[in-house]
Amino acid sequence: MRIDVVTLFPEFIAQCAGFGVVGRAQERGLLRLQGWNPRDHAEGGYRRVDDRPFGGGPGMVMMIEPLRACLAAARAADATPAPVVYLSPQGGPLTQAKVRELAARPRLILLCGRYEGVDERLLAAEVDEEISIGDYVLSGGELPAAVLIDAVARLQDGALNDAESAAQDSFEGDGLLDCPHYTHPARHELGEVPAVLRSGDHAAIARWRRQQSLGRTWLRRPDLLDEAALSKADRALLEAFRQAQEGEGGR
Numbered sequence: 001m002r003i004d005v006v007t008l009f010p011e012f013i014a015q016c017a018g019f020g021v022v023g024r025a026q027e028r029g030l031l032r033l034q035g036w037n038p039r040d041h042a043e044g045g046y047r048r049v050d051d052r053p054f055g056g057g058p059g060m061v062m063m064i065e066p067l068r069a070c071l072a073a074a075r076a077a078d079a080t081p082a083p084v085v086y087l088s089p090q091g092g093p094l095t096q097a098k099v100r101e102l103a104a105r106p107r108l109i110l111l112c113g114r115y116e117g118v119d120e121r122l123l124a125a126e127v128d129e130e131i132s133i134g135d136y137v138l139s140g141g142e143l144p145a146a147v148l149i150d151a152v153a154r155l156q157d158g159a160l161n162d163a164e165s166a167a168q169d170s171f172e173g174d175g176l177l178d179c180p181h182y183t184h185p186a187r188h189e190l191g192e193v194p195a196v197l198r199s200g201d202h203a204a205i206a207r208w209r210r211q212q213s214l215g216r217t218w219l220r221r222p223d224l225l226d227e228a229a230l231s232k233a234d235r236a237l238l239e240a241f242r243q244a245q246e247g248e249g250g251r
Contacts, residue, residue, distance in 0.1 A: 002032040004074040007112040010035025016146040025159040041069035059116035074109050082107035083128040087141035091130030103155035112141030179212035215241035
């Protein structure tokens with residue numbers, strides 16, 4: 001997969017992507033990442049990329065021509081067609097389903113805004129999709145771009161040392177939250193690892209993990225839980241979890 005990032009701070013993107021799973025994906029040839037700076041395509045001695053907004057108001061707006069030329073250069077660097085994604089708080093949410101969709105593409109071009117944003121005419125003409133990582137405002141699109149890159153990179157075949165890790169993540173499969181995880185030591189002043197995980201009974205462990213996944217989703221993200229679509233076995237596990245919670249609350 002190739003990802004081109006149009007940003008005033010390409011070095012920031014390169015640093016964020018140089019570690020962990022994303023760095024390993026690049027080392028293994030699974031991901032190619034390149035930054036493009038609109039200032040390299042701006043005219044004049046100051047290489048301006050922004051100007052004051054029409055109608056007045058605070059802040060600056062990124063100009064059409066430097067961004068347009070930069071996007072054209074990014075497109076021309078590879079013959080593979082690529083959608084242009086603008087990282088924006090006004091975009092659709094970045095969900096795991098959207099991540100899977102993007103990760104399946106051979107190429108993406110990410111556009112990072114700054115200041116008050118980008119001239120709307122450029123967005124209408126050049127951008128295929130706007131994506132948001134949450135209902136809050138950041139100084140620019142670089143952090144959202146880094147988040148998106150990390151999310152899609154880890155889904156590339158071979159990026160993770162154990163491909164099963166991605167399949168068990170929160171929001172994967174049926175969209176539930178992940179179950180709790182523990183490691184050594186089994187006994188610690190902060191508590192003990194649940195006995196079922198030390199039992200060696202793989203069927204019991206699978207049931208416990210499924211129940212914990214259902215229960216955590218019910219407690220923390222009930223909006224993700226479609227109880228009507230649950231199997232009879234899942235509903236029984238969830239009901240037992242609820243009863244256990246009520247029992248603990250009544251103590």
